[in-house]
Amino acid sequence: MMDINLYDFEFLNQEIPWVMKLNIVFIIFFLTCAVCFFVAIIWIRIYKLYRNEKKRQQKLLLIDFLNSFLFDEDFDKELEIATFKKEHLRTSLEIKVTIKEILHFHENLKGESARELEYLFNKLDLIDFTLKDLNKGSWFTTARAINALSELSIKVPINKIDTYLNVSRNEVRQQSQLYFLKLSDNNPLQFLNKTVIPLTTWQQIYIENALKNFYKGEAPDFSQWLHHDLLSVVEFSIRMIARYNQFEHIDKLLPFLEHENDIIKCEAIRSLTLLEYQELIPLIIPDFNSKPRIIKLEILDAIKEQGSYQDLQEIGEQILPGDWEFRIKYLNIEQGFAPDKKDQIYSQFVLEKKLGI
Amino acid sequence: MKKILVIEDNPMVIKSLEFKLTKDGNNVVIAQDGREAMKQLKETEFDLILTDLMLPFVTGNELISYIKKHTPNTPIIVLSTSTQESIIMEAFNMGVDDFITKPFSPNELSLRVKRLLSKT
Numbered sequence: 001m002m003d004i005n006l007y008d009f010e011f012l013n014q015e016i017p018w019v020m021k022l023n024i025v026f027i028i029f030f031l032t033c034a035v036c037f038f039v040a041i042i043w044i045r046i047y048k049l050y051r052n053e054k055k056r057q058q059k060l061l062l063i064d065f066l067n068s069f070l071f072d073e074d075f076d077k078e079l080e081i082a083t084f085k086k087e088h089l090r091t092s093l094e095i096k097v098t099i100k101e102i103l104h105f106h107e108n109l110k111g112e113s114a115r116e117l118e119y120l121f122n123k124l125d126l127i128d129f130t131l132k133d134l135n136k137g138s139w140f141t142t143a144r145a146i147n148a149l150s151e152l153s154i155k156v157p158i159n160k161i162d163t164y165l166n167v168s169r170n171e172v173r174q175q176s177q178l179y180f181l182k183l184s185d186n187n188p189l190q191f192l193n194k195t196v197i198p199l200t201t202w203q204q205i206y207i208e209n210a211l212k213n214f215y216k217g218e219a220p221d222f223s224q225w226l227h228h229d230l231l232s233v234v235e236f237s238i239r240m241i242a243r244y245n246q247f248e249h250i251d252k253l254l255p256f257l258e259h260e261n262d263i264i265k266c267e268a269i270r271s272l273t274l275l276e277y278q279e280l281i282p283l284i285i286p287d288f289n290s291k292p293r294i295i296k297l298e299i300l301d302a303i304k305e306q307g308s309y310q311d312l313q314e315i316g317e318q319i320l321p322g323d324w325e326f327r328i329k330y331l332n333i334e335q336g337f338a339p340d341k342k343d344q345i346y347s348q349f350v351l352e353k354k355l356g357i
Numbered sequence: 358m359k360k361i362l363v364i365e366d367n368p369m370v371i372k373s374l375e376f377k378l379t380k381d382g383n384n385v386v387i388a389q390d391g392r393e394a395m396k397q398l399k400e401t402e403f404d405l406i407l408t409d410l411m412l413p414f415v416t417g418n419e420l421i422s423y424i425k426k427h428t429p430n431t432p433i434i435v436l437s438t439s440t441q442e443s444i445i446m447e448a449f450n451m452g453v454d455d456f457i458t459k460p461f462s463p464n465e466l467s468l469r470v471k472r473l474l475s476k477t
Contacts, residue, residue, distance in 0.1 A: 063369065067376035071463060104369055111462030 058097040066105050070113050081123050095129050103151055118152050127154055139169040150179040166196050174203055181210045188215045192225050198232040223249040235267050242271035250277055266298045273302045281307045289318040300329050309337040359474050360384045364394040364408040377463045391415020403431055404477050410437040421451045432473040
C-alpha cells in the first residue's frame with residue numbers, strides 16, 4: 001500500500017497514477033473552496049450581527065438624545081450637540097442611522113419640533129454628508145440624499161439637484177421633482193421646463209399629490225406647459241387646468257380636441273367636461289363613428305355628464321347594431337336620461353342580444 | 358400626578374409621547390396594541406386616554422366603544438394619521454373629546470392634554 005502524507009506535497013511527484021494525482025488536486029481545491037465559503041458565510045453573518053447591534057445601540061441613543069433635545073428644557077443644546085457629534089458621529093454607519101432617525105422623527109412631528117430637527121440636522125453637519133452622498137454614483141444613495149434634503153426643507157444650489165431631473169432611474173428623477181416641488185415658494189413646477197424625459201403615470205400622480213399636500217403657495221398657471229415638447233407634460237397640464245378650475249384657459253384647451261394624439265384628445269374632452277364647457281358636445285359629436293375607440297368612450301362619458309338625451313340619440317344612430325361595447329354603454333347612459341323608460345330599454349337590450357342584432 | 362394611558366404602536370411616537378407627557382408631570386402607561394390596552398383598562402383607572410386608530414388586534418373604533426362602555430367619563434384623545442373627514446366625524450360621534458392628526462406638534466398635544474386633564 002502506498003504511503004501518502006497529505007501534508008507533504010512531495011507525494012504528487014511520486015509514481016502514482018495521474019488519475020489519482022488529479023483526484024487529489026481536485027479534492028484539495030474543492031476542500032479549500034468549501035472552507036473559504038464557510039468562513040465567508042460565518043464572517044458575513046457575524047459582521048451583520050455586529051452592524052445590527054451597532055444600529056440598535058445608535059438608535060436607542062438617538063431616541064433619548066432627540067427626545068431630550070426636543071422636549072427637555074434643561075438640556076444644554078449646544079454642548080450636547082457638540083458632544084454627540086464628537087462621540088457618536090464617527091463612522092459612516094453612525095451617520096446613516098442618525099440621518100434616518102432624524103427623518104423618522106421629522107415625519108411624525110410638526111411645528112416647532114420639526115423646525116428644531118431641521119436645525120439639529122444642520123448643526124450636526126449632516127448636510128455635508130448628504131451632499132457627498134449625492135455624488136456617490138449609486139442611484140439609491142442619490143435618491144435617499146435628495147429625499148433627506150427635501151424632507152428637511154434644506155435648500156442647496158439648484159444645479160446640485162437639477163442634474164438629476166433627467167437621469168435614467170425613475171426613482172432619482174421622482175425625488176428631484178419632489179425636491180423642487182416641496183421647496184418652491186412660487187413656481188413649484190418650474191422643473192418641467194428642464195424635463196426632457198417623459199413623465200410616467202406614477203410621477204404625474206406623485207406631482208399632483210405633492211402639489212396638494214406640500215405646496216402652500218398660489219396654484220401655478222398650468223397653461224404655460226400646454227406646448228411643452230413632451231406629450232406627457234401636455235397631458236398633465238390639461239388635466240391640472242381642470243383639477244384647479246382654471247376656467248380662463250378653456251380657449252387654450254379647445255385646439256387640443258383636434259390634436260393628432262388620441263390620449264391628448266381624450267384628456268382635453270375630459271378636462272373640458274369637468275370645466276363644464278357648454279359648447280363641448282356639438283364640437284365632439286360629428287363623425288362619431290369615424291373616431292377611435294377611446295375617443296368614442298370619452299365622448300359618451302362627456303354626454304352622460306353634460307349632454308342631453310337628444311345628443312345621445314344623435315350618437316345612437318351612428319352606433320353599429322353589433323357593437324356591444326358601445327351599445328351597452330349607450331343603453332346605460334340612456335337609462336340615466338330616461339328613467340321612466342328604464343324597463344323598456346332593458347327589455348329591448350335583452351331582446352337585441354338574444355336575437356344577436 | 359395624573360395617569361395617562363397611551364395606546365400606540367409606533368415606537369418612536371411612543372417614546373416621544375412618554376417623554377413629553379412625563380416631563381409635563383404625568384404618569385404615563387403604554388399599551389402597544391388593543392388587547393394590551395383593554396387589559397390595562399381593566400386593571401387601572403386612567404385620567405385620560407390617548408389612542409391611535411390603526412392598532413394591532415383591535416381597531417381604534419372597537420377600542421373607543423370599549424372605553425366608553427367601561428369608563429364613560431375618561432376623556433379620549435385620538436392621535437391618527439387619518440385626515441378623512443368621515444373618520445374624524447365618526448370618532449367624535451363615538452364620544453372622543455379631541456382628534457389630533459399626525460404629524461403632530463408635541464407642544465399643541467401637551468396643551469390639549471392639559472386642557473382636558475384640568476376638566477377631570
